Amino acid sequence: xxxxxxxxxxxxxxxxxxxxxxxxxxxxxxxxxxxxxxxxxxxxxxxxxxxxxxxxxxxxxxxxxxxxxxxxxxxxxxxxxxxxxxxxxxxxxx
Numbered sequence: 001x002x003x004x005x006x007x008x009x010x011x012x013x014x015x016x017x018x019x020x021x022x023x024x025x026x027x028x029x030x031x032x033x034x035x036x037x038x039x040x041x042x043x044x045x046x047x048x049x050x051x052x053x054x055x056x057x058x059x060x061x062x063x064x065x066x067x068x069x070x071x072x073x074x075x076x077x078x079x080x081x082x083x084x085x086x087x088x089x090x091x092x093x094x
Contacts, residue, residue, distance in 0.1 A: 080087075
């Protein structure tokens with residue numbers, strides 16, 4: 001009877017060892033996949049960062065252009081407001 005119990009215990013220990021070994025491999029595989037995933041995410045972030053920097057430069061470039069156009073149009077509007085009456089009298093419409 002004791003031999004049978006020892007055999008069952010040995011079999012159970014062997015089964016547990018196999019399961020533990022499989023779980024260890026699974027954990028190692030998961031860790032490796034996680035490292036690869038982290039590398040891919042880091043590369044993607046670098047790519048997005050470069051794209052955002054380029055977009056920011058373009059926006060800054062056009063912001064200056066649009067600001068200049070707005071300044072010119074404002075100046076024309078102010079000049080027209082101050083000299084409106086004079087222009088109408090010179091053109092004969094006022």
